[in-house]
Amino acid sequence: MSAHANLERRRQAIYGWLLLSPAAVLLTLFAFYPSVATLWSSLFSRGTRRKPTEFVGTENYAELFADPTFWIVVKNNLLYAGITIPVSIFIALSMALWANGKIRARGFVRTAYFTPTVLPMIAAANLWLFFYTPGLGVLDQIGSLFGLPSVNWLGQPETALWAIIIVTIWKEAGFFMIFYLAALQTIPADLKEAADIEGASRWTYTRRIVLPLLMPTTLFIAVNAMINSVKLIDHLFILTKGGPSDASKLILYYIYEMAFAFFDAPSAAAMTMMVIGVLGIVAAVQFLYLDKRTHYQ
Amino acid sequence: MTTTPFVKLDGVAKRWNGQLGVEGIKLDIPEGSFTALLGPSGCGKSTTLRLLAGLELPDEGKILIDGKDVTTSAASDRNLSMVFQSYALFPHLSVAENVMFGLKVRRVPKKERLEKLHRALEITGLLGLEDRKPGELSGGQRQRVALARAIVAGQRLCLMDEPLSNLDAKLRNAVRKDIKKLQRDLGITVVYVTHDQTEAMSMADTVVLMKDGHIQQVGSPEDLYSRPNNTFVAEFVGAPPMALLQSSVLDGFGDDKTIGIRAENIQIVPKGEGRMRCTVNESEFLGAETLIGLDHAGAAGLCVLKPGLSMMAEGNEIDISFHDENLHVFDAAGQRLAG
Ligand SMILES: Nc1ncnc2c1ncn2[C@@H]1O[C@H](COP(=O)(O)OP(=O)(O)O)[C@@H](O)[C@H]1O
Ligand SMILES: [Mg+2]
Numbered sequence: 001m002s003a004h005a006n007l008e009r010r011r012q013a014i015y016g017w018l019l020l021s022p023a024a025v026l027l028t029l030f031a032f033y034p035s036v037a038t039l040w041s042s043l044f045s046r047g048t049r050r051k052p053t054e055f056v057g058t059e060n061y062a063e064l065f066a067d068p069t070f071w072i073v074v075k076n077n078l079l080y081a082g083i084t085i086p087v088s089i090f091i092a093l094s095m096a097l098w099a100n101g102k103i104r105a106r107g108f109v110r111t112a113y114f115t116p117t118v119l120p121m122i123a124a125a126n127l128w129l130f131f132y133t134p135g136l137g138v139l140d141q142i143g144s145l146f147g148l149p150s151v152n153w154l155g156q157p158e159t160a161l162w163a164i165i166i167v168t169i170w171k172e173a174g175f176f177m178i179f180y181l182a183a184l185q186t187i188p189a190d191l192k193e194a195a196d197i198e199g200a201s202r203w204t205y206t207r208r209i210v211l212p213l214l215m216p217t218t219l220f221i222a223v224n225a226m227i228n229s230v231k232l233i234d235h236l237f238i239l240t241k242g243g244p245s246d247a248s249k250l251i252l253y254y255i256y257e258m259a260f261a262f263f264d265a266p267s268a269a270a271m272t273m274m275v276i277g278v279l280g281i282v283a284a285v286q287f288l289y290l291d292k293r294t295h296y297q
Numbered sequence: 298m299t300t301t302p303f304v305k306l307d308g309v310a311k312r313w314n315g316q317l318g319v320e321g322i323k324l325d326i327p328e329g330s331f332t333a334l335l336g337p338s339g340c341g342k343s344t345t346l347r348l349l350a351g352l353e354l355p356d357e358g359k360i361l362i363d364g365k366d367v368t369t370s371a372a373s374d375r376n377l378s379m380v381f382q383s384y385a386l387f388p389h390l391s392v393a394e395n396v397m398f399g400l401k402v403r404r405v406p407k408k409e410r411l412e413k414l415h416r417a418l419e420i421t422g423l424l425g426l427e428d429r430k431p432g433e434l435s436g437g438q439r440q441r442v443a444l445a446r447a448i449v450a451g452q453r454l455c456l457m458d459e460p461l462s463n464l465d466a467k468l469r470n471a472v473r474k475d476i477k478k479l480q481r482d483l484g485i486t487v488v489y490v491t492h493d494q495t496e497a498m499s500m501a502d503t504v505v506l507m508k509d510g511h512i513q514q515v516g517s518p519e520d521l522y523s524r525p526n527n528t529f530v531a532e533f534v535g536a537p538p539m540a541l542l543q544s545s546v547l548d549g550f551g552d553d554k555t556i557g558i559r560a561e562n563i564q565i566v567p568k569g570e571g572r573m574r575c576t577v578n579e580s581e582f583l584g585a586e587t588l589i590g591l592d593h594a595g596a597a598g599l600c601v602l603k604p605g606l607s608m609m610a611e612g613n614e615i616d617i618s619f620h621d622e623n624l625h626v627f628d629a630a631g632q633r634l635a636g
Contacts, residue, residue, distance in 0.1 A: 193352050194385035198399030198450075199373035208398075212389045 035276065042269035060270040070271070072246050073254045076161055080250060081229035083165050088172040089221055093214070095173065096180030097206065110181060113174035121171075125238035128167045129154075132239070157247035160240050164248050167235055172228065176221045183217040184210070219290050223283055230275055251275060301364060303328035303486055304349065304454065309358030311344055318344040319510040322358065326488065326503070328453070331480050333501035334490045337533070341510040342490040346456050349488060351375050362454060377454040378447040382462060384439050386431040386446075392418075393427040396445045403450070417449035420479065437468050444476070448483060455480075458490045473500060494534055498522070506530055528631040531557045537588060537600050539625065546573065546595035550626065554634070557625035560588070563601045563617050571616025575599060580608040591617070 042060055047053035064070050099109040116124060131138045134152040143151065153163045187210065195205040233252045236242055242249035242257070251271065259268035302325035311318040319341035326332050334342040347353045349360060351372035360368045367375050378399075386395050396417055400410045418424050421441040431439055440460060447455050460476070461469045477500050480487045491497050497504050498518040506513045506521060506529075514526040525531040531539040539557040544550035565571075575591035587607050591599040601617060609615070626634045 188383065188385065190381050190383055190385040191387060193350075193372070194379070194381060194387075194446075195398070195402075196352070196372045197350060197377070197379050198402050200398075200402045204402055209387055209389075215389075 038269045077251045084168045085225040088169045091173040092176035095177045100184045116171045117175040121234040125235045160248040305361040307359045309355045317510045330502045332503045333497035335497040336507035340507045378452045380457040380460045382459040384443040417445040421445040540599040543595040553629040555627040562623035566618045571618045577613040
């Protein structure tokens with residue numbers, strides 16, 4: 001290779017690194033370093049005045065596995081993710097397909113469904129508090145019209161988590177719909193016309209053309225929804241505080257409790273590491289497996 | 298060819314919120330013919346084709362295909378195929394899946410499907426590319442996939458909306474011949490939209506020239522070229538287009554008419570012997586001949602062809618002459634007068 005080409009290549013490489021460095025510095029400072037530090041501190045015991053911290057290896061993890069609350073939280077979170085992710089994606093997709101067809105009302109529908117996303121989380125939670133409050137809440141008011149007894153939606157273990165799930169779906173579906181709507185706009189109108197001429201029904205067209213072309217969006221949304229499902233905490237503060245009797249406690253809330261209510265930083269760190277691990281594995285599977293079967297334009 | 302037309306449009310009109318798309322479209326298309334819809338962009342060619350395809354519904358008039366009134370039928374019930382300007386290939390499906398899409402939808406058995414696919418790919422020269430995605434094909438190959446998808450089902454009517462406009466000039470010439478041959482071999486009826494008069498003139502049996510949503514003339518290419526209905530047709534068809542003179546420039550034609558004359562019918566004559574004196578404004582070398590553009594106060598688009606390379610200096614004054622039998626006479630409104 002000529003010296004000239006070599007020089008050019010090196011210039012390109014330096015240019016590339018220069019472009020990368022701001023993001024790399026920030027990520028290192030605020031994401032990579034904290035992750036490693038968390039991993040490190042999860043391997044040490046909790047220090048008290050009499051007993052200083054010492055290296056305990058996986059003991060913190062073992063303790064967590066033996067903690068019944070941890071398993072309740074994991075179960076809650078799995079149920080929460082297992083319901084909110086598919087349901088909000090399904091609702092988002094249906095709403096987007098519907099809103100995309102109705103050209104006249106499109107602007108209005110889009111705004112209406114997007115509103116929950118624009119609302120600050122705390123405001124949204126307060127709004128739902130107003131729906132759920134026993135006796136005074138909108139749900140009970142409607143129920144009483146039909147002679148139904150008052151239900152404390154947020155106050156009883158059987159319904160608390162479901163009440164949270166519904167709030168999440170309400171909030172996420174509108175957000176995801178915007179992504180689907182944007183993706184639908186990029187599908188050229190003549191694909192529908194070509195399918196029409198070939199005799200494809202609306203359903204065939206949706207299933208064979210639209211859904212595959214929306215796959216990249218679905219993948220993106222699924223990863224986001226999954227991350228959101230372990231990120232939820234602010235609704236819990238307002239609506240249930242994780243109760244009653246841990247019935248609506250999710251993983252991040254428990255980590256928060258561990259760290260700032262029980263001051264057990266090592267356990268919180270251990271739990272954080274597990275969340276990062278699980279999220280990493282699931283994201284890798286989603287991208288590696290689904291990516292192969294996804295068409296990018 | 299049967300006496301009743303295969304495709305019939307009768308007084309078809311389409312408007313959008315009162316804005317004109319097309320109006321008074323009356324057209325008979327015999328089976329097995331190649332009809333070109335020609336006109337400047339925005340004149341309603343695509344609208345006419347889409348009305349025929351069932352992608353738009355007309356506000357007025359009737360559409361018949363193969364003797365059946367299909368005015369309000371769905372596109373899928375009209376038994377036709379279509380090639381889109383953008384090709385409208387499904388980007389996530391392979392060539393084979395794209396071509397077989399319609400067969401699958403119509404539940405053609407797998408064995409028959411594969412046979413038809415093979416034949417369609419063979420005809421369009423796409424064998425070996427079955428598994429490629431449209432994104433991995435060149436423009437010309439994509440165009441042929443669109444063509445293969447249109448012929449695979451064996452529909453008797455095929456509509457094409459500017460199928461060559463995304464190809465480069467050289468490829469366009471080659472594909473033009475391929476499409477024409479395909480239409481002859483398969484014996485299908487093609488309705489072909491183009492804004493390129495060379496394309497329409499060289500491919501079509503019948504040319505339909507449109508302007509502002511109205512049909513200006515329907516006829517064979519030779520008809521349009523040598524007997525244009527009005528001054529619009531005269532100026533649109535032919536390269537170079539017909540020159541138009543005010544009748545006052547010549548003796549014996551009155552003052553309110555327009556006279557048309559084609560470049561090949563004009564001769565340069567020695568000074569003093571011509572019927573008009575003009576100024577050369579440009580010389581354009583075309584290869585086999587040279588096109589000399591001429592200026593004259595009472596004429597537009599006047600030019601003359603000289604064999605070989607023979608440029609003339611700009612600003613030169615020359616005399617030209619022509620025979621009366623080569624003149625086309627149009628009345629004040631631009632309509633052709635008998636002759
Ligand atoms: N969907 C539409 N809505 C409103 N106007 C349209 C629509 N489609 C076409 N038109 C109008 O109809 C006229 C003819 O358009 P078209 O048939 O596409 O012309 P072209 O001859 O270039 O194919 C144009 O003036 C265009 O603006
Ligand atoms: Mg057009």
